[in-house]
Amino acid sequence: MALQGRVIDLITKKDTLVDLTERELSEATARTAEEQARLTEIQTKAAETAKIITDNLPSLQDIQAAIDKAETIEDVKMVLSRLIKVLYLLTQDYMVKI
Numbered sequence: 001m002a003l004q005g006r007v008i009d010l011i012t013k014k015d016t017l018v019d020l021t022e023r024e025l026s027e028a029t030a031r032t033a034e035e036q037a038r039l040t041e042i043q044t045k046a047a048e049t050a051k052i053i054t055d056n057l058p059s060l061q062d063i064q065a066a067i068d069k070a071e072t073i074e075d076v077k078m079v080l081s082r083l084i085k086v087l088y089l090l091t092q093d094y095m096v097k098i
Contacts, residue, residue, distance in 0.1 A: 049089055056085045 058066070058079075066079045 053086050053089050056082050056089075058082060 063079060063083070066075065070076045070079065
């Protein structure tokens with residue numbers, strides 16, 4: 001009888017351990033999915049930021065040409081506005097990484 005009781009206890013403990021292991025695996029899988037979703041979100045935002053920077057950043061030659069041919073304050077404002085947008089985005093991206 002005592003042996004049978006110990007066997008039943010061992011089986012119960014094994015089942016409990018299996019249940020715990022399955023629950024831990026399920027939780028780990030859920031965490032991994034959340035982490036993957038967060039990583040995808042970060043990558044998407046980085047790609048969007050890179051596109052905005054690329055779209056707003058003229059070449060160095062274009063900047064120099066725009067400054068050289070600027071005849072009005074509006075011309076200078078346009079060049080400065082584009083450069084400020086890029087500077088802001090780069091600074092914001094840098095601050096997020098810190």
